[in-house]
Amino acid sequence: MVWLRTVSAIAIAFLLAFEEWVSVPVCKVVPSTTTNHVPFRDNPDDLKVMIVADLLLLGSEAGYVNHFFRDYYMSKFFQKSFETLKPDLLLVLGDVSAKGSELTKSKWVSVLHQFYKILGPFVDLPYHVILGDRDIGKCGDLDVNKVNWIAHKLPGLDSSGCGAFEIGNISFVTLNAVALLCGNSSLRFDVEKAIERESLELRGETEGATKTINDYTNFGGANNNFLWRESNALSGSGSVLLLHLPLDQTRNEHYGGIDAFKRSSSSFIEGLNVMPKSRELIGAGLYNLLHTLPLNASEYILQALKPRIIFSAHRHTFSDHVHADTTREITVPAMSWNARDDPGFVIATFQKTGRAGSISYCSVARESHILIVYLSIIVFFCLLCLKG
Template identity: 25%
Template sequence: MLKFSGSSVVAALLIALLFGAFFFCEYLIYFPTILKCAWPKLSRARGGEGTGGRPADAAVRAMVLSDTHLLGAVGGHWFDKLRREWQMERAFQTALWLLKPEIVFILGDIFDEGKWSSQKHWEDDVRRFHRMFRHSSDTELVVLVGNHDIGFHYEMDWFKLQRFEKVFNASSTRIVTKRGVNFLLVNSVALHGDSCPICQSVEKDLIKLSRDLNCSLQKSQSDGDETENCEGSQYPPTAPIMLQHYPLYRVSDASCTGQDAAPPEERHLLFREKYDVLSKEASQRLLQWFKPRLILSGHTHSGCEVLHDNKYPEISVPSFSWRNRNNPSFILASLSPGDHSLSKCFLPEESTVIGVYCSAGAGVLLLLLAHCLWMKGLLQLSLCLLGKHKSL
């Protein structure tokens, strides 16, 4: 018959406690948190039918996240890199498995050092990105460009832009259409309005896309009659959902509220045009050209809801990285050609994970202390009995 000593039992308890804390914090914690999230429902009265006679609840399910900032070889500490990438990978893979989005958008700043990384380091960053954000063929992944991917306006060049576009197999300014829903992807880094070659090329593409979308709307309103200069139009006749890295112009985050808003001490800091937000001119041009029914942006690392000109809602999506926030989150969007509904899915807080590890550490120390006191008591009892035995 096997006999277990007190030390063996304590060792087994210590291993179980440490393994349990590690397994919970590094794997299990994402499941109950993401299970609380759900796809928002569309109003049938407003949403009506989708394309092909689909009911409103057959809407496109889109997951939107931003600012992953995969650390590079220059400024990223190996442990920080390992920790943050594991967290994002587990959160993303768990969300895919539980929520099953049809399309995922990442709103720029995929990499932290794309603006200066060498080709070797770039290839390593890309390899790690594809591993972390792997997905099945049932899910489409669409990536937008940010200033950390190709540099700010004064740093970007054709080499870095084309390197980014080649990796993600698409131009940085385009329209993606999904079951009658138009997603307008904007390279907002190039919207300085000056004569830089990339800026001119992006603006030319945007003007063409605006003309094509407006032609589609005009055709639908004229009962299919041919509209002048609209022969090449091919998009569904619905206002687009505009996605970009930089937010449209706003003075500050002073009006932003919610648990993912910027800290109170930062909300009143004034934003710099063409650095923190787009310029007033670029913002107005985009609104006039496209009249989007919804704008989704990143860059600030904090959440915010803004209504431009009293009719164009914009949602700033917080950073997906725990390096930038204690409480990362992403957007769940249910979308039809005539309606949209959004909800926010918060991920486990870093402070909760640290608290669990600290509690487990305290439990280990208490267990060791109790064992030591118990062993000390046994030793004193043994010495006492031995002394009595000798005195007899």
Template identity: 25%
Template sequence: MSGFFKRIIILFFGVVFTIIYCEYLIYYIVITQCGWQYLGKTQENSNLVKTLILTDTHLPGHRKSFWPDRWRRGWQMHQSFKTIIKLHKPDLIFILGDIFDEGELSSDEYFSEYVIRFYNTFMVPENIQMHIIVGNHDIGFHNKTTKLMNSPPVQFLTIKNNHFVLINSMALEGDTCKLCTEARQTINNISEILKCSEFPDQCNNDIDVQNYSRPILLQHFPLYRLSDGICTEPDAPPLSDKYTPFRLKIDALSKEATEDLVIKLKPRVAFDGHTHYGCLEHHSYNINNENVDFFEYTVPSFSWRNIVEPKYMLVTITPNTYAVNKCSLPRETTIIITAVILFSLTFLCAYRYKVLCRNSGQMKKYSLVN
């Protein structure tokens, strides 16, 4: 076999290994470093639900991106999501809105194709439940809603005695629109169910009594806050954006809508997205001489288009406890630098092979002469 052919083989296998490592293996290496938080031995383990939460995937559309960008971002999220499912094996998945980047701008025909592309990117095994909450990029803001996505404004789920309230943030505008009216009515109904479950002796017989636990609130917009200035997480917004005032009902819920949710639902924890960055805020309210304290987690984006280090959350939940672990995906700069290093080593090995062969030949010739 000639030296030239051997160098071609080195180059071929080096390039193949680089592609496999940077497009497959690196996701396993990074994702396997994060796992579920252990809640300890508890009688509630039979009601434990391993919940994956992510948000703001912003699957690119045809207006604002070219096909290489659509393919690249779709592949990254597909490979990441598939690896997360394979390694972490969640029982339940919540996606907190803005699954599309151009959903509200799409025609009905393209929107249908968009939906198919989303489900092909985020494929879920039949044994895992996935619930999607709409965001403003999916259906538009309150006064410009263009799509409904067959999603009710408010949903109440009970899974292993854990209660979840899923809310369309655009339905909390507070006016008399059909979406808002339906949302208020549903929230009132859920409030009655929770009160009845907490105090069965005060219950109307017509209400379906549940095993009571404070619900988990999930939506797209953050709860009321004036800016991200309170956010101190390592993945909080950069200083250039951190103190930009929020436009209420666009960047976060209004104070009135937030207080209404807290009074009626008394959540034990809240999860949301929309800002693309991480934030942890402690809320404390006094309702009828009862203190309602809970944490709100703003989940960073799952897309490299929005943040340099996309994130997702693994939340271990029982009816009275929960534990949160925030996990990272590989940085795109890490993938690029790794690819450059591996390609460089491949070409160096191929070149050095030529030099080594030449030196070896010279040594043999020298030995024969002597």
């Protein structure tokens, strides 16, 4: 059966070549809708950031399919992205775990072990992880002590899940967006304090005058009034803002996607929520992809922090949105086959001076395509064996 051995060798060589080819991400620059599109030129001094979201890992509760197939390819995706794109920083925008809010500490440790194993070469690279609603739970079952414990297991987060850091002369601010939904939670107050600290620092840098505004609307579900200070700093003069939940976008004038098409806010948001039925339930019930921060909380954040750009997640799908004050918000797609068949991520390049930079949407292989290749080879061998 020399011919069968020959065919087997060819098939194995094909699979090895296929795995290498399919693991390389395909990236496309997304032109900004707020500035004239000028070709961006890479500079060695620029900061290149790989931004992923919604890994939805299961840790010790993962089955054989996840351990020996999905995790294997996810690890290859990270490795090839590292080799081909050469990022300087990795950001993970929450939902590392599919159902972390239900896990014991020992099971959470297994999720972290799975996470570090998948990261591969990125473990030696600066990286930052924020908290998502799958990681810490919804307001009804939000455990402050557990949030503190998880936050301390991740680099750069304080006990409330917020953080601030600077790399390559670019500053980043992380907010625990989930806590901002939670009424009179102590975590929410801690997040508001973090916003105020960053706002004070921004006002100190710009020496802008401030005034007090009475906000009479419901912020984060609390039926009480509060005061915020409005900064005269220019829009876009603050840090890069990292969130899990997107800001409210009901007052947006338009959405822009990778195909630069325009739709109404409601219709596009509804489109983001469409996914196969088999992927709607992950861990603890239906995943509400329409969840955003309340309108007044969103305006508070925009006014107080004047972010240079915002990166959010949660919706599993890429979108490029411009707020009324011209702040650009990029929603990063899920990088998990547990969430959708066509995962992806974002590459952001920042220049040390000015707001100029580039955003690229990167896609990785569809699970269905890889399965089709494997099944085709199996069927081919079965047919050969029957004919032999």
